[in-house]
Amino acid sequence: MVLLEATGLSFSYTREDGTAYPVLKDFSLSLDEGESLVILGPSGCGKSTLLKILGGFLRSRTGEVLYRGRRVEKPFRRGQMVFQDPQQLLPWLTVEENMIFPERRGRVPKAARDSLLEKVGIEEFRESYTHQLSGGMKQRAALARALFALPELLFMDEPFVSLDAPSRQELQEMVLKLWKDEGLSLLFVTHDVGEALFLADRILIMGRDYSFTYMANPLPYPRERWSESFLREEIRIHSLLEASRSSR
Amino acid sequence: MRGKRLISLLILILLWQALSSLVRQPFLPSPPEVARLLLKGSAFRALSGHIAISLLRVICALILAFVPALVLGIASGRSRSFDRLVSPMMYVLFPIPKIALLPLVILFLGLGNGSKIFMVSLIVFFQYYLNILDGVKEIDSHYFDSFRSLGGGFLSSLGHLILPALLPRIFSSVRLTLGTGIAVLFLTETYASRSGIGWYIMDAWSRLAYAEMYGGIALLGAAGYLLMELVNLSERRFCPWRAP
Numbered sequence: 001m002v003l004l005e006a007t008g009l010s011f012s013y014t015r016e017d018g019t020a021y022p023v024l025k026d027f028s029l030s031l032d033e034g035e036s037l038v039i040l041g042p043s044g045c046g047k048s049t050l051l052k053i054l055g056g057f058l059r060s061r062t063g064e065v066l067y068r069g070r071r072v073e074k075p076f077r078r079g080q081m082v083f084q085d086p087q088q089l090l091p092w093l094t095v096e097e098n099m100i101f102p103e104r105r106g107r108v109p110k111a112a113r114d115s116l117l118e119k120v121g122i123e124e125f126r127e128s129y130t131h132q133l134s135g136g137m138k139q140r141a142a143l144a145r146a147l148f149a150l151p152e153l154l155f156m157d158e159p160f161v162s163l164d165a166p167s168r169q170e171l172q173e174m175v176l177k178l179w180k181d182e183g184l185s186l187l188f189v190t191h192d193v194g195e196a197l198f199l200a201d202r203i204l205i206m207g208r209d210y211s212f213t214y215m216a217n218p219l220p221y222p223r224e225r226w227s228e229s230f231l232r233e234e235i236r237i238h239s240l241l242e243a244s245r246s247s248r
Numbered sequence: 249m250r251g252k253r254l255i256s257l258l259i260l261i262l263l264w265q266a267l268s269s270l271v272r273q274p275f276l277p278s279p280p281e282v283a284r285l286l287l288k289g290s291a292f293r294a295l296s297g298h299i300a301i302s303l304l305r306v307i308c309a310l311i312l313a314f315v316p317a318l319v320l321g322i323a324s325g326r327s328r329s330f331d332r333l334v335s336p337m338m339y340v341l342f343p344i345p346k347i348a349l350l351p352l353v354i355l356f357l358g359l360g361n362g363s364k365i366f367m368v369s370l371i372v373f374f375q376y377y378l379n380i381l382d383g384v385k386e387i388d389s390h391y392f393d394s395f396r397s398l399g400g401g402f403l404s405s406l407g408h409l410i411l412p413a414l415l416p417r418i419f420s421s422v423r424l425t426l427g428t429g430i431a432v433l434f435l436t437e438t439y440a441s442r443s444g445i446g447w448y449i450m451d452a453w454s455r456l457a458y459a460e461m462y463g464g465i466a467l468l469g470a471a472g473y474l475l476m477e478l479v480n481l482s483e484r485r486f487c488p489w490r491a492p
Contacts, residue, residue, distance in 0.1 A: 057393050075397030088394030092412040092489045102400060126432045129489040149398060 003153060003185050004031040004054060004079075008063030011049055023049050024060070025210040028243060031153075036186040038196040040237070041206035041244065047189040048084075048157050050067075050206070055081050055155045067153075079153040080146035083138070084161055085231055088132045089141055096126040098146040120144045120174065136167035138176075147178070153185045160195070172198050193237045197230060198223055204239065207244030215240075252383040257473075277459050279312075282466055285459040295463055296446040299471050302437065305361060306429045309368035310422065317376030321409055324377075325384025326402070334379070342374040342460065347432065350439060365445070372425035372431050378422070383417035384410060414489060419483040426475055430468065 009027040012020040023046035024059070035083050039047050039048060052058040054065055054073040065072040075081070081088070099116060100108045103165050117123040120140040130138055139159055146154060160168040173177050173197060179186050179199075192194055197219060205213045217233070224230055261279050268278040285291050324331040350367055357363040391409050400408065437446025445468050452460035484491070 001294055057397075062417070068486075075393060077397065080397060081394065083390055083394075087388050087390035090391060090409070090412070091417070092487070102395070102398060102404065131489065 002030055003033045003035075004065070004067050004187070005062075006063065008056060009053060009060040009065070010062040011046070011058065011060050013049075022210070024053075027210075027212060028205065031185055031187060033152075034185055036188065036199055036201045037187075037204060038188045038190060038200035039198045039204045040190060040193065040204075040205060040207060040241065042241065043191065044160075045244075046207045046210075046230070047191075047204045047206055050080070050191050051155050051187060055079055057081070063089070063156050066074055067134050070146055074243070077149050077192045078151050079155060080149050080151040081155040081157065082142050082146050083136075083158045083159045084209070089132050089138060094129055094132060095122060095133070095137075095141045095144070098130070098141055098145050101145065104226065116144050116148060120147070134167075136171060139171055140162070143178070147182070150185065156177075156186065156188045157197065158189050158191070161190075161192075168195070175199060188195070193234050193241065194225060197237065198225065203210050205237070205240055205244055209244070211244060213240065213244075216226045257468075264386065274456075275458050281459050282462045284321055284468070285463050291460065293465065295445075295448065295460075295467050298443060298445045299467055301443050302391070302430075302433055302445040303471060304474070305364050306368060306426070306433050307367045308361075308456050309433070310372060310425055310429055312365060313369035313373035314422075314423070316374055317373050318380055321380025322406070322414075324381050324388075326410075329379070337379055338374060342378070346370050347435060350436060354440065359440050364433060364441075367427045367436045368432045370430050375425050375428060376421050379417055379421040380414060383414045387413045412472055416483065416487050419479055422474060422479050426472070426479065429474055433467075 001146055006029040009024050010022070011024040013238065015021050019081065023044075025100070027050065029037075029050075039050065041047050049058065051247075053060045054072070056065070056072045056079070059073070067076060072079075082128040090101065093101060096113060096117065099104065100113065105113070113126075117126055120135060120143050122140045122144060125133060125137055125141070125218075128137075142159070155234070160171050164173065173198065176199060178184065186199070188196075188199055197217060200217045203215050205214075205215065215237075219229060219233060260365060265279050286295070288345045320334060324334050347367070349370075350363075353370075354363045356365055387410065390412070392405065395405055395409055433444070434446040436447070437444035438450045441447040445464055448474050449461050449464040449468075452458070
């Protein structure tokens, strides 16, 4: 069943001189319930803009976004966003307070708080402020915060881009587990082909020429990053990406 | 940390002592001479009374200026059209030397506390407004995006987002306006007044009672220091997330 559907999306930013800088033209997308769709593309092709439009943070000039058949006009609780840097974490709250924000601790059962903190592996940092956390821990806290809202759909905008390789892989595995265990749908933006192949059911390749191509991920679960088939797919997608890098 | 603060104050007193020894004039008494006066019960009581009146005036003025500056600063920071309407007025009024309006303010509000408090509020209001406006504009838009995705609206964002995000800047503003407020109050108290530390210091000067004059200045400095420390302490208490 279709969870999120977008048709005919167009979006332009305005340059300082007042001229329009289009990033999306007549774009369409469909995401099924429980599906993991990874959006891949070179920098500046409009991946993050697209995610913000789908999440209701930006308005498309044309077309529409439907979530369960209802028009998305503003951010919605069942679709939670995890940003590139965990900018949604509030520095004046502890990890635990951030997770349950805007609820107060007394109004959320301790068992529920403990379970979620444990799920994302951050229980020992529950009383820490965000400036006391590493990048990986911040992203775990951001994930906990998103999951607390009981979303059906997670929007993730290059969430692990600033992390070192081991942390990135650890968090990718955690996202995969959460996606399966919680029955989530996932819209994940990245420019890392390996990350896309590891997480996606389907990959959407966006080009700077406003083109977009969908491809199914043929790799079965569990996925081995160093297997021959994984590496072969990686090379294939790299070549598709190269073709999409033509400038505007 | 506390030791370093004491050393800092000690350096100030030593500099005063050195200058006094160098100048050797009655208009610059040494710290021990001033301390001897302050240790006299009657002089200390009189001075403390004037200090208390002045501090009360400053605190009332700061509160009186803060509330409207907070409301207008948040409204301008969050609404571009309101900002376009209000900020030009503020930018025009801010640099005008408002102390020049003191005789006029006295005509309207009389010689009592009202005119002094109003004058200080009028001057610190603009500092508060501009600081709060900048503070609201600097709040990361992702906080609001994320808050909106949880169903939060503007009113609930005030308590959950805007005020907590502004707190450190508010404390900075209070530190800044405290200094300005005391300086402005000093001026207003020298104008047709019979109470307050400004009047006390200028009265002592006109009587050539230099030890009393410096006693007033020293106590005013000490009161300012204690208030600053109180603000710092409150900041540590209410902004525990700030990295030391």
